[in-house]
Amino acid sequence: xxxxxxxQTPKVCQKCGKPFQRSKDANYCEDCAKEIKRNSVVRIRVCxxxxxxxxxxxxxxxCSECAKIAIKITSxxxxxxxxxxxxxxxxxxxxxxxxxxxxxRQKYCSDECARIAVLQWQREHKSGYAKSSGQYxxxxxxxxxxxxxxxxxxxxxxxxxxxxxxxxxxxxxxxQIIQYQTYIRKGYNRRVDRLLEERESYRKQVxxxxxxxxx
Numbered sequence: 001x002x003x004x005x006x007x008q009t010p011k012v013c014q015k016c017g018k019p020f021q022r023s024k025d026a027n028y029c030e031d032c033a034k035e036i037k038r039n040s041v042v043r044i045r046v047c048x049x050x051x052x053x054x055x056x057x058x059x060x061x062x063c064s065e066c067a068k069i070a071i072k073i074t075s076x077x078x079x080x081x082x083x084x085x086x087x088x089x090x091x092x093x094x095x096x097x098x099x100x101x102x103x104x105r106q107k108y109c110s111d112e113c114a115r116i117a118v119l120q121w122q123r124e125h126k127s128g129y130a131k132s133s134g135q136y137x138x139x140x141x142x143x144x145x146x147x148x149x150x151x152x153x154x155x156x157x158x159x160x161x162x163x164x165x166x167x168x169x170x171x172x173x174x175x176q177i178i179q180y181q182t183y184i185r186k187g188y189n190r191r192v193d194r195l196l197e198e199r200e201s202y203r204k205q206v207x208x209x210x211x212x213x214x215x
Contacts, residue, residue, distance in 0.1 A: 010148065011026070019149050087100060092107070094108055095109065177192060
């Protein structure tokens, strides 16, 4: 079995510009991520029914008064559904198989069908919310502008690919170092120190170019 590497690609925070290492989908350092989450969870929103402004979470659609009315309407609609007798036969909403009714709200013939149906609803609901709220486009924009730090030369670069190096040159050089280190662990003699010295020299060259470009 091939073990997955736990190494994370160094990236640059989209908000403060500080280098950090988190999961591959992260775009902000830990401090900025906490601040963004704190400022974006509860804020002023507009009720979709009456137009009144209220404080609510990302998925809040109604003010408290309209939410109560909506709950009453939903409850009334549920009561209008014909009751089924316990022990009667009904059809599974997912697979169409017949089953014996064990409770008033039972919709599926088995726990497995219920689990699959819930997962399908979650996928559709999350996908629809992401598109309607603009989260999908925001995520795509962040991916396009994502900044990472090359693990070989230290240069900051942008890219949606999963590569942790900025160029083919850095990719090949870093691959060579990894190969030499693997050979050494297996007992072979390899002068990996020369490659590490070459990398350090190249990093200093990149730093000087970056500094001169900033000046």
